[in-house]
Amino acid sequence: MKAIIIIILLLANNLFAQSQTLNDSVFMGLKLPPNNEQAKLLVKNLEDQVNSTKCWFVIDGNYKWKPKLKIFDNRLELFNSGTPIKTIYFVNITNNIHYVSGPSYGINYDYVWFEENAGVCFKKNQGNVFYTNLTAIVAILKKAQTNYKITTMNNQLDEFKIKSSEYLSKEVKPNVSEEQRKFIVQANAANEEKKYTLALEIYEKVFQVNPYSYPQGYFNAALIAAQLEDYSLAIYNLKKYLIISPNVEDARKAQDKIYEWEMYIKY
Numbered sequence: 001m002k003a004i005i006i007i008i009l010l011l012a013n014n015l016f017a018q019s020q021t022l023n024d025s026v027f028m029g030l031k032l033p034p035n036n037e038q039a040k041l042l043v044k045n046l047e048d049q050v051n052s053t054k055c056w057f058v059i060d061g062n063y064k065w066k067p068k069l070k071i072f073d074n075r076l077e078l079f080n081s082g083t084p085i086k087t088i089y090f091v092n093i094t095n096n097i098h099y100v101s102g103p104s105y106g107i108n109y110d111y112v113w114f115e116e117n118a119g120v121c122f123k124k125n126q127g128n129v130f131y132t133n134l135t136a137i138v139a140i141l142k143k144a145q146t147n148y149k150i151t152t153m154n155n156q157l158d159e160f161k162i163k164s165s166e167y168l169s170k171e172v173k174p175n176v177s178e179e180q181r182k183f184i185v186q187a188n189a190a191n192e193e194k195k196y197t198l199a200l201e202i203y204e205k206v207f208q209v210n211p212y213s214y215p216q217g218y219f220n221a222a223l224i225a226a227q228l229e230d231y232s233l234a235i236y237n238l239k240k241y242l243i244i245s246p247n248v249e250d251a252r253k254a255q256d257k258i259y260e261w262e263m264y265i266k267y
Contacts, residue, residue, distance in 0.1 A: 057078050
């Protein structure tokens with residue numbers, strides 16, 4: 001009986017650890033940096049404006065009186081008369097916030113929307129200040145997200161480099177399998193149709209079958225990522241290409257392309 005309990009506890013701990021890893025991977029890149037003084041000031045200004053100004057939360061078309069706003073490192077908590085009514089994670093607002101000013105019931109109001117059906121309503125000329133502070137928060141979040149993404153990719157590149165040593169030491173390199181060939185054909189077809197996101201997803205299947213047998217795939221994936229203006233992903237794939245093809249003829253051109261793409265990344 002004691003052994004069964006121990007096994008159950010171990011399984012629970014493992015699931016909790018997996019959950020934490022998942023949560024970190026989802027939210028870590030969209031957390032406010034803990035020691036960022038600008039972020040602290042912006043958070044205070046946003047909370048103070050809602051908590052001390054006559055305004056209303058608008059949730060699914062319903063106006064909520066006596067609003068209170070509390071901002072945490074990864075989310076907004078909306079309260080109505082002390083009762084929590086809505087949680088909005090930063091991951092959902094970075095590309096959705098917008099500002100609308102116009103008449104309602106004969107009076108001009110400002111609306112700042114966090115997402116499609118959730119926002120805050122101010123009297124005229126008060127919402128623009130809130131919106132300006134909120135967009136500044138989003139800029140900090142996106143910078144933190146970029147830094148987190150690049151750090152994660154660099155760690156993965158270090159692991160890839162270590163695991164690639166065995167592949168590079170082999171005189172006879174692995175051939176492209178028939179399964180990989182199918183995915184390569186599909187990825188190239190999607191790319192020709194300018195379905196760039198789909199093309200990248202299919203190239204990932206190529207690498208999952210064997211990450212070393214088709215180095216050209218990383219080069220192609222890098223160019224596709226650049227079409228989507230995801231330059232950190234483009235650099236990541238091109239670096240993988242150079243790791244397993246160090247003596248390739250276009251190595252110089254590939255490295256120069258990395259330097260070029262680095263110019264577009266905002267750290």
